[in-house]
Amino acid sequence: MAPTDFVNDSAIDRDDDDFDPMVGDEDAGLPDDRYLDREISWLAFNQRVLELAEDETLPVLERVNFLAIFASNLDEFFMVRVAGLRRRIVTGLAVPTNVGRSPKDVLDEISERAHELQKRHADTWHSSIEPQLQSAGISIVSWETLDDSDHDYLSDYFAGQIFPVLMPLAVDPAHPFPYISGLSLNLSVRVRNTRTGRQEFARIKVPQMLPRFVRVDHRESVDHIRYIALEDLISQHLDALFSGMEVIDHHVFRVTRNEDIEIEEDESENLIQALERELLRRRFGPPIRLEVTDDMDDQTLDLLVRELDITAQEVYRLPGPLDLGGLFEVAKIDRPDLKYPRRVPNTALDFRPPEPNGKADLFAAISRRDVMVHHPYESFATSVQEFLEQAAADPHVLAIKQTLYRTSGDSPIVEALIDAAEAGKQVLALVEIKARFDEQNNIEWARKLEKAGVHVVYGLVGLKTHCKLALVIRHEGGKLRHYSHIGTGNYNPKTSRVYEDIGLFTADDQVGMDLTRLFNELSGYAIEKKFNRLLVAPLHLRKGLLKLIEKERRNAEAGKPSGIRIKVNSIVDEAIIDALYRASQAGVPVDVWVRGICGLRPGVPGLSETIRVRSIVGRYLEHSRIFAFENNGEHTTYIGSADMMHRNLDRRVEVLVSLADTNHIEQIDTMLDMAMDDSMSSWWLEPDGTWTRHAFDTDGRPLRSLQDELMQAVSRRKRRRSGR
Structure with a gap:
């Protein structure tokens, strides 16, 4: 499961901040306190995820996964929602709330609850999940618990696989405080010059391209699998990085930045270029949260707070390891006995082939009656994906029109559209390149589609195109027929295995004409005021x-x-x-x-x-x-x-x-x-x-x-x- 799977398309969006509520005369008499605060409600949702991690009746690696999901969710909440609230307060813009409270009061409550939840989150790992993992033969160990043989193996691994990519950065009058990238793990290191006695500060970024947890066991067959956190392994070899210096102390810290982006859409400007410019700017958003290990000394913490220009309220002291989102790697360990029982989605009944080794004709099935599919209980591959692949290969199909909001990088959906275009069919892909945190991916495969001859458009100025639509035009019996798919979820084969979604396939001409008019509106200049079966x-x-x-x-x-x-x-x-x-x-x-x-x-x-x-x-x-x-x-x-x-x-x-x-x-x-x-x-x-x-x-x-x-x-x- 991707880190943002429990938040995408659901809870976090900057656009809501400047909405003027639609309150009319009919609302007279309704109490002023009739709404719950959306930010606090979101934290309550993430608490529900945490409660699954706390549930000892669940398989332990699933508990690990929920623990990682909670951490990833909270990261995005800070990057977007908390950052957006702070930005508006700093710039003096009003932040409407639907509960009659000031934005500062909301931020204060967010801070209080987030501190409580993060401590509870860390305690769940240390007091419950980590011991259960150990009982199941999986341990995250510390350097001190290992023997000399393990130390020798890990030191060799460090020298060959980690040391060459590390970049210690000094902080002194000649070296200003370095830029700390968002969500990166870092080691703060205090060293003493053995000749002058002067103390210095340095920062080491834990490389994000390396495995977060390093396998300790170097024997081929072991009953117990052991891992050590990458930051722990690096911290044990600081002498190699600061030769000739005395290492006094080290601690781990992590910064969350404002990674929201604002695009002022101008019809005269290329949207992709504007978005790429904002993506570069996103990396340098102001810090809005500092996580530090609870053993960090006041001197180091004061330096970080001062240089990052954050408040005491934005500091989160936690027991290590920080960034439990890294536990996604642990959750992937191949131990089926520690996970939910494996499930294979069924093919929707109407799409099952007549013979065991045959192939269903999806267009014939849809022409008989509407077909509704329910993912992940029913297969995405044998329904949505097969529908588009058959359309791409079918000589009777003249055109395919589709919206794409989020999809996987190696998506068979994208490949089907490319195949259709290369076969000479008219293909329109309406790509939403502003889908949050998928912007760069969407730009890349939008360009790939364009190179294949697909007509790629980016929707309407000022609006995100979030609907999930596919329309196939097929020549049958001397006339054109519409085959439509309207879904609740993205055209993404990977997330379709864990996202619950519903999709409708229909050959109903009313729906087909509705979609035809809508696509014309999205790709051209038509303005539609009425649809038959659509809202x-x-x-x-x-x-x-x-x-x-x-x-x-x-x-x-x-x-x-x-x-x-x-x-x-x-x-x-x-x-x-x-x-x-x-x-x-x-x-x-x-x-x-x-x-x-x-x-x-x-x-x-x-x-x-x-x-x-x-x-x-x-x-x-x-x-x-x-x-x-x-x-x-x-x-x-x-x-x-x-x-x-x-x-x-x-x-x-x-x-x-x-x-x-x-x-x-x-x-x-x-x-x-x-x-x-x-x-x-x-x-x-x-x-x-x-x-x-x-x-x-x-x-x-x-x-x-x-x-x-x-x-x-x-x-x-x-x-x-x-x-x-």
Whole structure:
């Protein structure tokens, strides 16, 4: 799992800072304290990740993975959200909050909670996970615990593999304090000149291209695997780096910088050039957090605080090792007995070949009826990837149009588009090069696509294109037919194995024409005001959802069946939340299943008594977005890419598509029923903003796992024999 897997597309975005909330006359009478703070809610989400690391019933290497995910998540939170708040305070810009508190108060609470969580995080490693790993035959050892044979082996390894790439940097009148790159591990070293007695300070950067943990065992067969942290190994050989000097002391520290970027989009300027300029500037953002080992002396700490120009509040004293995000390497150790049982995704029933060794015709399957796939329970490779590969190879396919937000560097999706272009097909790729922390990767493969003859465009000025769309135009029986895919997740084969997402394949002409018009708008100058089965942001999506919520409110007031069920990564949009409050006040049952941030207060008397909020964090990253409405018994259900956040509704191109197949609507309803069931393991949001984990019954037995049961349900699913 990539370091940012639990945050991408969910919680962190600078764009929200300058949003002017949509509050109208209808909000009169609603209490001022009706919203939860989004930053504190995000920290609560990361605490849920930490609680999985603390769960001793989970396989130990999965606990290690959750520990690393927590650290990586928190890094990005500081780089973007905390940095953005501080930047606006320093520059004097207002920082609107939806809870009526000053930005300084929010930052103070962030600091307090982040300090608590990081200490809890470190304690989980030392007191729980590290001993459990050791019992399982895996240890992170210190130099002092090793024997002479181990020392000799590691010293040889240091001399041959590490020493040549180290660069000690002195700090004195002739050598100014060096630049400390963001998220790098560093050794602060104090040395004494043996001739003059003068003390000096030096910094050594721990090379990021080397393994964070070095294998100690040099024997071919051992029962117990031992590793030593790279910074520990370097610190034991400082004499080799400072020959002729006396090493007095050394400590480890780490700096987090503001790595947010701001692009002033100008239609007259090349967007890629502007973005590349900002990416260079990102490296030199101001420091916003300093992590140091708890044994660091005051003299060294004072020097770092002074030279980095940070406050005492931004200093985090922690027991080593720092940067537990490096534990991703440990989590990859090949010990299946210490991980979740291996699962192989099923091929969607409609896409299974008629013969065991045959190949399914995906276009024939989609032409019969809409096909909905659920990743990672159902295979991405045999559905989305196969769809595009068949389109690239099919002589009847004339054109392919696709949006790309994040994908892997060696993506078969990109290769399929290149193959299609080289085969003479018309291929359009709308590449979002502003996808946070994937900017450089996206620039590189956008250029690769252009070289192959793909028409590459970068969307609309001022908007990120976040929707997940693929449109294939195929010549059949003397006419053109549209084959569409609309998904909730990225076209990324790697993350599709751990991200939970839903995708719809359809040959419905209404959807095909909707996508055709939308792609024309994104690549040209068309302005579309109406779509048939789509809700599209920024013009229509919020309005459409508000209209659907309002309809449920009126149904409830008229005594008709009503109900709203929403599954999102985050919900902070004031207009949507207020609409849900008004629906609840009318008696509409409202269920919200949210993975990350939630600004809504459930269960408040007179405000949100009929609202329940649950969160599920587990083996897979819950990533799909679903909007289901009772609609007086005629269920209306949408899936798509949009969270209920200002950025998604106002500054992104997002798409929701309505489901037309009653079987698909029933599958979604069943999943939502399961997620909200009290017997399912989940976190429940309380009115005061605290999250309570419900993982065990009154007898201490584990509650049911939604993700386990969905995997089993997909495996049991039988092919439908009826047509469309």
